[in-house]
Amino acid sequence: MRRSKTRVLAKVRPELLKLAAYVPIEPVDVLGLRAGMKPEEIIKLDGNENPYGCSLAVPRALASYPYFCIYPDPWQREVREALATYTGASSDNIVAGSGSDELIDLVLRLFLKDGETVINCSPTFGMYPFNTELCGGVVLDIPRKEDFSLDLELIKSSIDRKTKLIFLASPNNPTGNLVPESQIRELLEKDIVVVVDEAYHEFCGVTVAPLVMEYENLIVLRTFSKWAGLAGLRAGYGIMDADVARLLLKIKPPYNLNAAAQVGILVTMENRKDLGLAVERINRERERLFGLLGSLPFLRPFPSVANFILCQLTRGNAKEVNAKLQERGIFLRYFDMPRLQNYLRITVGTPDQDDKVIKALKEIMREAGH
Ligand SMILES: *Cc1c(COP(=O)(O)O)cnc(C)c1O
Numbered sequence: 079m080r081r082s083k084t085r086v087l088a089k090v091r092p093e094l095l096k097l098a099a100y101v102p103i104e105p106v107d108v109l110g111l112r113a114g115m116k117p118e119e120i121i122k123l124d125g126n127e128n129p130y131g132c133s134l135a136v137p138r139a140l141a142s143y144p145y146f147c148i149y150p151d152p153w154q155r156e157v158r159e160a161l162a163t164y165t166g167a168s169s170d171n172i173v174a175g176s177g178s179d180e181l182i183d184l185v186l187r188l189f190l191k192d193g194e195t196v197i198n199c200s201p202t203f204g205m206y207p208f209n210t211e212l213c214g215g216v217v218l219d220i221p222r223k224e225d226f227s228l229d230l231e232l233i234k235s236s237i238d239r240k241t242k243l244i245f246l247a248s249p250n251n252p253t254g255n256l257v258p259e260s261q262i263r264e265l266l267e268k269d270i271v272v273v274v275d276e277a278y279h280e281f282c283g284v285t286v287a288p289l290v291m292e293y294e295n296l297i298v299l300r301t302f303s304k305w306a307g308l309a310g311l312r313a314g315y316g317i318m319d320a321d322v323a324r325l326l327l328k329i330k331p332p333y334n335l336n337a338a339a340q341v342g343i344l345v346t347m348e349n350r351k352d353l354g355l356a357v358e359r360i361n362r363e364r365e366r367l368f369g370l371l372g373s374l375p376f377l378r379p380f381p382s383v384a385n386f387i388l389c390q391l392t393r394g395n396a397k398e399v400n401a402k403l404q405e406r407g408i409f410l411r412y413f414d415m416p417r418l419q420n421y422l423r424i425t426v427g428t429p430d431q432d433d434k435v436i437k438a439l440k441e442i443m444r445e446a447g448h
Pocket of ligand 1: 247301302312313
């Protein structure tokens with residue numbers, strides 16, 4: 079006979095029983111099942127992935143890689159050297175992870191003591207508050223202003239002895255705007271760790287990575303998931319003070335960057351010209367899509383320097399529109415948060431995909447009488 083489950087659940091850290099789950103996106107086969115369509119018919123614009131995929135050299139290199147039976151390099155030597163060449167930092171300042179998600183977790187584990195505060199500037203990437211709570215921290219949310227810029231004065235006046243760290247995504251997801259370097263410098267002057275998440279760096283070319291030489295409390299995070307088309311391989315990295323990097327290398331799981339991800343990073347670095355062209359194509363398409371979205375009378379798109387555009391529905395109900403799009407095999411990101419009522423985020427797709435989204439939006443809104 080099965081004993082009551084409450085005995086094992088009573089042993090779980092109680093704060094995790096009530097922790098709100100991070101809402102992840104689903105793969106195309108699952109989305110296809112949901113829409114009753116084949117995976118290749120799905121228009122997936124919900125994850126800021128690269129519609130042109132990764133460099134073709136990556137699958138070729140993986141197919142002939144001979145060492146999958148051997149543990150990967152725990153010190154990520156080749157990868158850190160290649161990333162040093164790419165970023166201009168020294169390999170001593172670089173740590174790679176299983177996506178930048180893992181680095182967010184590792185950084186919090188390194189710095190955060192129970193009950194210490196992490197500043198979050200909503201609306202922003204959901205992993206920051208989720209991981210903070212998972213690591214026993216307290217989230218202090220300082221919402222962004224109406225135009226999605228930081229409320230810098232309130233942030234600065236909220237910093238106290240309990241404040242350990244602040245997360246700043248730049249460009250921010252889902253709003254698409256940058257944090258000015260002058261504001262980042264102001265926060266770096268405070269006695270806290272400043273994590274600048276540059277997941278979309280390659281789309282805008284803006285970075286604060288050189289400031290790592292000036293500020294030991296700065297950590298810059300990057301990823302291969304968005305511009306490089308490697309979301310499925312899980313490859314990210316951080317640029318930071320050499321002592322902090324050494325400590326992260328010490329506490330991370332020894333083989334956190336798997337062999338396939340290491341190959342993916344190295345081959346991407348060798349072939350980054352092709353990817354640069356894809357990034358330019360996506361940037362041009364973002365401007366075209368922005369114009370199309372702006373011409374719809376029921377939508378207000380927000381300017382973006384990343385590969386997605388946040389849109390406010392000025393008429394109709396975004397949740398219903400999103401559900402109707404899903405019936406047609408079109409998947410966007412819908413937000414159900416206080417600051418983002420009636421918003422959708424659209425990843426920049428291929429021109430053909432984007433045209434289909436615009437057409438579907440027009441039809442759905444016409445059918446709903448807007
Ligand atoms: C997508 C995204 C990430 C996650 O990157 P992974 O390397 O895939 O874990 C991190 N930060 C922001 C702001 C993102 O949008």
